[in-house]
Amino acid sequence: MLRPAVFVLLLSACAGPPIRLPDPSLVKASKPTGRGVEVCVLMQERTVRSRVEGVAEWSFEPWHYGIASIVVKHPAGLVIIDPAFGKNVATDLAKGPKLFALAMGPARTKHPMVELMGEAGLDPxxxxxxxxxxxxxxxxxxxxxxxxxxxxxxxxxxxxxxxxTRFLDEGVMPHHLARAKERLWTFDFKGPARDGFPSSFDVFGDGAIVAVPMPGHTPGSTAFLVKLGDGRTALFSGDTSWTMRGVEAPVHKNPLVRLDADEEKTGDALGLLHVLSRERRDVLVIPAHDAAALEQLPSCVGKPPPGTVSAAP
Ligand SMILES: [Zn+2]
Structure with missing residues (x-):
């Protein structure tokens, strides 16, 4: 067992490479395009962890932890960003090593996405x-x-x-992609720079959903700018930071569990997210595992999933 003082030292020693902040003039709003779209959240897990588990800070403040998929009701059809837990999530967890199961928590708090879609009246x-x-x-x-x-x-x-190719190699379960292998397509970021990102890809060509590159956590990590009906833009920033605390400080993830492919690039991405959230009132940065940030958007089911674990009063 690590003594707290040793752990604090370890945390500060492994806090990660410097987080460079871009010039605020770089993140100015791009020309508004297109209409907003309706968005809702399918929260598949919601528990409370400690802040120290999410960021390189010695703090036991609550981290409202979530795993979710985002539903976008676009005129061209139903879109899902991050289809998270499959029907076989319990089997996926059981196949992993003990440490993985320990870090991810039990299957009983995880709800397959399609079950929640059923509750929301959405057909997969x-x-x-x-x-x-x-x-x-x-x-x-x-x-x-x-x-x-x-x-x-x-x-x-x-x-x-x-x-x-191996199960859980670098956090990937190859069978997830194999199940969709006939339907996989790639895209390049061929569109213009915007909002501080060097390039972009407008998914429907109407400005409703724009992908922007955010390499670091994985080599091709991507963030999505989604234009909301109220004029704001939600920025789904994936796992560059798991928490809003990481964006606001800014600070890297806990070094013992962060699994970032390129920590320097992750630092640059964090710096950009920090400046964006500070300078742009119209942009809502939403880290993938921050339940409180996700809950700023409506839930697709109108209520939390069964078995939700809430914060202690
Ligand atoms: Zn994740």
Whole structure:
């Protein structure tokens, strides 16, 4: 067992490379385009952890931890960003090593995405497009459960994923992608710079959902700018930071569990997220595992999933 003082030393020694902040003038708003779209959240796990588990800070403040998928009701069809837990999530967990199960927590708090879609009156067969911030197991586990969805993944991310063949290699479960192998497509960031990002890819060409590169956590990690009906833009930033605390400080993840492919690039991405959230009132940064940030958007089911664990009073 590590003594607290040793742990604090370890945390500060491994806090990660410097987080460089871009010039605020770089993150100014781009020309508004397109109409907003309706968005809701399918929260598949919600528990409370300690802040120290999420960031390199010695703090036991609560971290409202979540795993979720984002539903975007676009005129062209139903879109899901990060189809998270598949129907076989319990089997996926059981196949992993003990340490993995310990870090991820029990299966009973995890609810397959399609079950929640049923509660929300959404048909998994109606999903026409799936997007992913990255291909770690907790972001693409349900690809096999939405059989009619074309799956669009940033080219460097899919190329990297194709080099991984072992179960849970680098956080990837290859069978998740194999279940959608006939439906996998890649895209390049060929569009213009915007909002501080060097390039972009406008998914429908109407400004409603724009993918931007955010390499670091994985080689092709991607963030999505989604134009909301109220004029704001939600920025789904994946696992660059798991928490809003990480963006606001800014601070890297806990070094013992962070699994970032490139820590320097992750630092640059964190710096950009920090400046964006500070300078742009119209941009809502939403880290993938911050339940409180996700809950700023409406839930698709109108209530928390069964078995939800709430914070102690
Ligand atoms: Zn994740």
């Amino acid at each position: 067969n109606d999903v026409t497009l799936a997007l992913a911030t990255h291909v770690h197991w907790d972001h693409v586990g349900a690809l096999g459960d939405i059989p009619n969805a074309r799956v669009l993944i940033a080219k460097p991310e899919l190329e990297w994923a194709r080099t991984l």
